[in-house]
Structures are given as C-alpha cells and as structure tokens.
Amino acid sequence: xxxxxxxxxxxxxxxxxxxxxxxxxxxxxxxxxxxxxxxxxxxxxxxxxxxxxxxxxxxxxxxxxxxxxxxxxxxxxxxxxxxxxxxxxxxxxxxxxxxxxxxxxxxxxxxxxxxxxxxxxxxxxxxxxxxxxxxxxxxxxxxxxxxxxxxxxxxxxxxxxxxxxxxxxxxxxxxxxxxxxxxxxxxxxxxxxxxxxxxxxxxxxxxxxxxxxxxxxxxxxxxxxxxxxxxxxxxxxxxxxxxxxxx
Amino acid sequence: xxxxxxxxxxxxxxxxxxxxxxxxxxxxxxxxxxxxxxxxxxxxxxxxxxxxxxxxxxxxxxxxxxxxxxxxxxxxxxxxxxxxxxxxxxxxxxxxxxxxxxxxxxxxxxxxxxxxxxxxxxxxxxxxxxxxxxxxxxxxxxxxx
Numbered sequence: 266x267x268x269x270x271x272x273x274x275x276x277x278x279x280x281x282x283x284x285x286x287x288x289x290x291x292x293x294x295x296x297x298x299x300x301x302x303x304x305x306x307x308x309x310x311x312x313x314x315x316x317x318x319x320x321x322x323x324x325x326x327x328x329x330x331x332x333x334x335x336x337x338x339x340x341x342x343x344x345x346x347x348x349x350x351x352x353x354x355x356x357x358x359x360x361x362x363x364x365x366x367x368x369x370x371x372x373x374x375x376x377x378x379x380x381x382x383x384x385x386x387x388x389x390x391x392x393x394x395x396x397x398x399x400x401x402x403x404x405x406x407x408x409x410x411x412x413x414x415x416x417x418x419x420x421x422x423x424x425x426x427x428x429x430x431x432x433x434x435x436x437x438x439x440x441x442x443x444x445x446x447x448x449x450x451x452x453x454x455x456x457x458x459x460x461x462x463x464x465x466x467x468x469x470x471x472x473x474x475x476x477x478x479x480x481x482x483x484x485x486x487x488x489x490x491x492x493x494x495x496x497x498x499x500x501x502x503x504x505x506x507x508x509x510x511x512x
Numbered sequence: 513x514x515x516x517x518x519x520x521x522x523x524x525x526x527x528x529x530x531x532x533x534x535x536x537x538x539x540x541x542x543x544x545x546x547x548x549x550x551x552x553x554x555x556x557x558x559x560x561x562x563x564x565x566x567x568x569x570x571x572x573x574x575x576x577x578x579x580x581x582x583x584x585x586x587x588x589x590x591x592x593x594x595x596x597x598x599x600x601x602x603x604x605x606x607x608x609x610x611x612x613x614x615x616x617x618x619x620x621x622x623x624x625x626x627x628x629x630x631x632x633x634x635x636x637x638x639x640x641x642x643x644x645x646x647x648x649x650x651x652x653x654x655x656x657x
Contacts, residue, residue: 272517278521279524290528293541
C-alpha cells in the first residue's frame with residue numbers, strides 16, 4: 266500500500282501547524298502593551314493625593330518606590346475578594362519586591378454591609394500584631410463564610426487563632442475597639458476623596474477610572490517606573506487601566 | 513495509524529496553546545488574545561494557576577510534548593505495528609482529561625471565570641483521548657516507509 270505519501274503529507278501538515286503556531290505566538294510576544302496610555306489616563310484625572318507617610322491604611326513595599334497604588338476596599342465587597350484572590354498575589358510577589366511599587370490598603374467599609382465593620386476591625390487588630398496582610402487574606406479568601414453569618418465575629422476570631430495571633434491580645438483589641446481609629450481614618454480619607462464604591466484605586470494620588478487587575482498594574486508600573494530607565498512623563502501620582510469600581 | 517496522526521496533530525495544537533499560556537505566565541507574552549473581559553488573565557493570575565510552584569501551563573507543555581513524542585514514535589519503525597504507543601496515548605490522555613476536568617471545575621466553581629484557551633486545551637485533550645480509544649478498537653494499517 267502506498268502509504269508513504271500520506272505520511273509525508275502528515276509531517277508536512279504538522280510542520281505547517283508548528284510553524285504557524287510559533288509565528289502567532291511570536292507575534293504576541295512582539296506586541297507590547299501600550300504603556301503610553303497610562304500617562305494619558307493619569308493626566309486626565311485630577312491629582313488628589315491620598316494621605317501617606319503611614320497616616321492612612323496599611324503599607325506594603327518600599328517608602329522610596331516611585332509608584333504608589335492605594336486601594337480603598339470593603340471586606341464584604343465581592344470584587345475586592347476577587348482582586349485579593351486573583352490579582353494581589355501576583356502584585357505582592359512580582360511587583361512590590363522590585364522596589365518600584367508601594368502598595369497601600371485603605372479600609373473603606375461600605376454602609377449597609379452588616380459584617381463589614383467587625384471584619385475591618387479584626388484586620389486592624391491583627392495589624393496591631395504586625396499580621397494585617399495575613400488577616401486580610403484570610404478574611405477575603407473566606408468571605409463567603411462570614412459575610413452573612415450572624416456569628417461573623419466568632420469566625421473572624423477563629424481566623425486570627427488559625428494565623429497564630431496572640432488571641433488574648435486580639436480579643437482585647439476587638440472588645441475594646443481600640444484599633445477602630447485605623448479603620449475610621451481610612452473611611453474618612455475615602456469620603457474626603459469622593460470614594461463611593463469599592464475597590465477604588467489611586468495611582469500616585471490620582472484616581473484610576475476603572476478597577477485594576479494585575480496586567481494593568483504591571484503596565485502602570487512599567488510605564489511610570491520602567492526597569493533601568495527614567496519614568497515616562499506622567500503627572501506625579503496616577504493609576505492604571507481597568508473597569509469602573511463596583512460595589 | 514490514522515489515529516496516531518490525529519493524536520499527533522491535536523497534541524501539537526495543545527502544545528502550542530500550553531506554550532502560549534506558559535509564556536504569558538512567565539511574563540513574556542504581555543496580554544492574552546482572549547476577547548474582552550480579561551477572563552483568561554483572571555484565571556491565569558489566580559493562585560490555582562500554579563501547582564507545587566510550577567505554572568499549570570508548564571504541566572500542559574510537558575503533557576502535550578509527551579503525547580506528541582509517543583504519537584510520532586508510534587508512526588515509525590517497529591512501533592508502527594505495536595499496540596503499545598496507542599495504549600500509552602490512552603493512558604496519558606486519560607490523565608490529561610482528568611486533570612483538565614479538575615481545572616475546569618476550579619474555573620467554574622472557585623474562580624468563576626472561564627479561560628477560553630483553557631477550554632480549548634480541555635477540548636483538545638478530550639479529543640486526543642477519543643481518537644486514541646478509537647485507535648485501540650481499530651488498530652488500522654501501518655504506514656509504508
């Protein structure tokens with residue numbers, strides 16, 4: 266049987282597929298994000314600097330980082346949990362360690378969310394022990410457990426215990442509400458800036474018009490603080506691209 | 513041996529898709545061609561996109577590469593008439609289908625977003641299993657060399 270030709274045709278077709286596929290991927294690699302749009306977007310929104318210097322919220326990253334992104338977040342907000350689960354791990358592991366990005370989380374519990382206040386207080390109490398970020402991760406990753414639970418505080422205390430916090434100190438903080446000032450300061454700052462939805466992002470003091478994801482944040486950092494180069498001409502302070510803040 | 517050719521073709525496509533997703537995960541591809549909505553990015557950025565410190569897409573690259581090698585080897589020499597390569601294709605692709613089902617479950621139930629390229633990969637691995645099982649049932653004729 267003359268099967269030699271079909272086999273040769275098969276290898277030819279396989280080769281064509283391989284070459285076409287590699288060419289398509291190479292085309293994608295060559296296409297760089299339009300980072301120029303970052304500067305344009307930032308220039309289009311007013312500069313409204315978020316209080317910094319440790320005055321508001323919780324900071325992660327170097328004080329000298331050229332880009333600061335502040336996120337006003339409500340622990341009951343599903344989009345905030347989505348960001349924590351999907352995007353923040355990459356921001357924390359890939360961008361912040363480069364020294365180009367400083368991250369600031371600002372408490373902004375929305376009205377009408379019954380369990381938000383106690384969740385934010387519990388994170389602030391964990392912050393007293395230097396464990397805010399771990400507690401925030403537990404709260405947002407397990408949002409579905411406590412957000413409508415009548416005994417939410419009990420669950421939150423369980424998270425603290427699970428993280429190995431000093432439970433006596435944590436309970437005292439929760440009972441006395443002494444860390445509430447941290448939450449209130451964030452909420453007040455958000456109101457001053459006109460924040461009315463979460464998550465809302467500020468990049469170097471300018472409110473970004475959309476919700477940010479990791480790709481956009483990376484594009485912003487690359488645009489404002491390129492590796493081994495001078496920042497592109499964007500106004501001091503600004504944010505990156507995404508979808509409108511959603512509650 | 514047509515089923516092995518089909519498996520090789522499908523494996524090549526799967527290899528390209530996985531390589532594309534891996535390059536994105538490694539930061540070499542800036543944006544995924546995935547339509548609007550960022551669903552691919554959200555899935556790829558999730559914590560479930562990495563297993564034991566290795567991107568899921570890397571497992572895909574390895575798996576499809578193995579399938580491609582087995583399928584091509586099954587077209588050559590004495591292996592062309594041997595049922596071993598087809599059996600191995602069935603075993604490997606069955607593992608792949610189970611893994612793809614688990615990943616699809618994660619997307620639907622936990623991430624609540626579907627990455628189109630991941631769906632394409634799931635369809636490809638299922639098709640490889642289907643043609644391999646068909647090859648078990650009808651050994652076919654070896655190609656002339």
